[in-house]
Amino acid sequence: MINEFKFIADEPIFLFNEWLKQAGASELNNPNACALATADRSGKPSVRMVLLKGVDERGFIFFTNSESQKGMELSENPSASLCFHWKSLDRQVRVDGAVEKITTREADAYFKSRSRESQIGAWASKQSQELKSRLDLEKRIDQFTLKFEMKKIPRPECWEGYRVIHQNIEFWAEKKFRLHDRYVYSRSGAGWQISKLYP
Numbered sequence: 001m002i003n004e005f006k007f008i009a010d011e012p013i014f015l016f017n018e019w020l021k022q023a024g025a026s027e028l029n030n031p032n033a034c035a036l037a038t039a040d041r042s043g044k045p046s047v048r049m050v051l052l053k054g055v056d057e058r059g060f061i062f063f064t065n066s067e068s069q070k071g072m073e074l075s076e077n078p079s080a081s082l083c084f085h086w087k088s089l090d091r092q093v094r095v096d097g098a099v100e101k102i103t104t105r106e107a108d109a110y111f112k113s114r115s116r117e118s119q120i121g122a123w124a125s126k127q128s129q130e131l132k133s134r135l136d137l138e139k140r141i142d143q144f145t146l147k148f149e150m151k152k153i154p155r156p157e158c159w160e161g162y163r164v165i166h167q168n169i170e171f172w173a174e175k176k177f178r179l180h181d182r183y184v185y186s187r188s189g190a191g192w193q194i195s196k197l198y199p
Contacts, residue, residue, distance in 0.1 A: 011192055012169040012185040013057055016093060026088040038073040059163040060095055065127035066160045080164050090174035095166050102161035111155035111157050119145050119153040167178040
């Protein structure tokens with residue numbers, strides 16, 4: 001498709017939500033999926049896909065086990081980058097910023113909204129640790145299914161939400177001959193500086 005920037009908003013979240021809404025109508029799966037890049041204390045990077053679960057003027061929220069690789073890296077080096085790529089739209093958005101944990105109340109509220117099976121999975125999975133066999137995981141699922149039978153399932157303390165506090169957001173739209181459109185929003189005081197970049 002030939003992309004055109006119909007408008008450049010004064011702040012980036014409005015534009016991001018417009019693009020996300022369009023992606024929701026055109027992407028086959030998970031329009032809220034994004035690559036999350038973190039780094040450990042030494043600066044060694046790692047990247048994986050996560051699902052965006054909330055976005056507003058405060059930042060971009062995702063959830064994970066704080067004892068996973070990304071959770072450990074974020075505790076050592078609380079900054080991250082996100083990259084959304086919507087192939088159906090020939091667009092991408094990059095987000096850079098510091099990372100903070102969301103409140104316990106916010107995390108509890110989202111955990112309650114998950115399916116019971118996903119709640120059990122959060123208890124059963126020792127995320128990023130070695131798994132000797134699938135059977136071991138299935139045994140843990142059975143263990144916690146029995147433990148919480150007929151009960152409300154509480155959020156595990158290690159299952160937390162993180163917010164990327166956007167400092168820079170770049171919007172990229174594919175154009176012919178690799179001469180793409182790129183606009184970047186950078187925080188400037190209480191507002192945003194908007195720059196157009198070479199492709």
